[in-house]
Amino acid sequence: MYALELNRLPSSFINLPSAVIETIGQAPKLQIYSPHLRPLRLLQKLHRGRIRKLILRTSSPFQLRIGKRLLVTSDNRNIPAIYRSVPRLKIRAGPAFGTGEHATTHLCLRYLTKFLTSPRSSRTTPKVLDLGCGSGILALACARLGAHAEGWDNDSSAIQEAQRNRQLNRLAPRTHFRVADALRSALPPAHLILANLYDSLLLHLLPRLEKHRKAGTGLILSGILSGQEKQILRTAHKLGWKLQHRGRLGRWFCLQFCA
Numbered sequence: 001m002y003a004l005e006l007n008r009l010p011s012s013f014i015n016l017p018s019a020v021i022e023t024i025g026q027a028p029k030l031q032i033y034s035p036h037l038r039p040l041r042l043l044q045k046l047h048r049g050r051i052r053k054l055i056l057r058t059s060s061p062f063q064l065r066i067g068k069r070l071l072v073t074s075d076n077r078n079i080p081a082i083y084r085s086v087p088r089l090k091i092r093a094g095p096a097f098g099t100g101e102h103a104t105t106h107l108c109l110r111y112l113t114k115f116l117t118s119p120r121s122s123r124t125t126p127k128v129l130d131l132g133c134g135s136g137i138l139a140l141a142c143a144r145l146g147a148h149a150e151g152w153d154n155d156s157s158a159i160q161e162a163q164r165n166r167q168l169n170r171l172a173p174r175t176h177f178r179v180a181d182a183l184r185s186a187l188p189p190a191h192l193i194l195a196n197l198y199d200s201l202l203l204h205l206l207p208r209l210e211k212h213r214k215a216g217t218g219l220i221l222s223g224i225l226s227g228q229e230k231q232i233l234r235t236a237h238k239l240g241w242k243l244q245h246r247g248r249l250g251r252w253f254c255l256q257f258c259a
């Protein structure tokens with residue numbers, strides 16, 4: 001996979017998967033992805049003036065271990081012997097966000113694994129709703145751990161990627177992906193809700209989860225930068241959610257709530 005990074009443009013301007021990368025104190029930038037160099041070279045020529053930084057790079061294989069409960073990898077080779085019997089998820093290092101290497105995804109994987117492997121959740125098959133599913137990594141991890149998972153994304157290229165990852169892992173019977181806006185469409189019931197979005201979206205999403213706030217329901221919010229967590233905590237608390245875990249990796253926070 002190759003990526004071209006340039007000044008922010010409306011994504012409708014191009015016909016390739018893209019993501020806006022926001023970093024505190026810096027202007028947002030747009031990354032455009034393609035498995036082939038040619039279309040990116042063409043864009044590079046067309047938009048020379050707008051290019052902020054040019055990275056044409058192949059994605060490297062990764063392996064992410066969530067204790068002894070889950071292994072997420074882009075490559076089934078070189079798996080250490082002690083991990084061969086651990087539930088495994090293969091994720092293509094593709095264009096959509098979510099290979100597990102990002103702190104926000106990593107934290108979600110830790111918490112969802114704990115939630116789904118706790119003795120309480122083994123009584124019924126848990127239903128999971130993954131809002132902003134990107135590559136499908138979180139929903140697929142839940143399915144690998146025995147849940148039924150539905151993943152939503154408002155970007156159709158992310159949903160295509162999630163469907164590819166679902167095929168790769170033969171998890172079709174337990175997962176469903178659809179193009180939908182988490183802030184507009186009616187949300188189905190779930191025992192666990194995952195939302196790795198960003199703070200303003202999370203603040204708009206929280207009041208929409210009123211019907212989901214029932215005993216035994218879990219809510220995992222990620223994509224929260226240090227400094228933003230207090231407002232999320234205040235809003236969630238006002239709406240009746242109780243904080244269970246607060247995790248941090250670098251500048252990123254992940255919050256787990258219960259009803």
Ligand SMILES: C[S@@+](CC[C@H](N)C(=O)[O-])C[C@H]1O[C@@H](n2cnc3c(N)ncnc32)[C@H](O)[C@@H]1O
Binds near residue numbers: 098100104108154
């Ligand atoms: C930070 S990525 C998270 C991807 C994956 N869940 C993970 O944890 O790695 C956020 C995803 O949310 C999607 N998204 C942004 N706004 C959304 C909305 N209003 N409704 C649904 N999806 C949205 C983006 O397209 C993107 O794929």
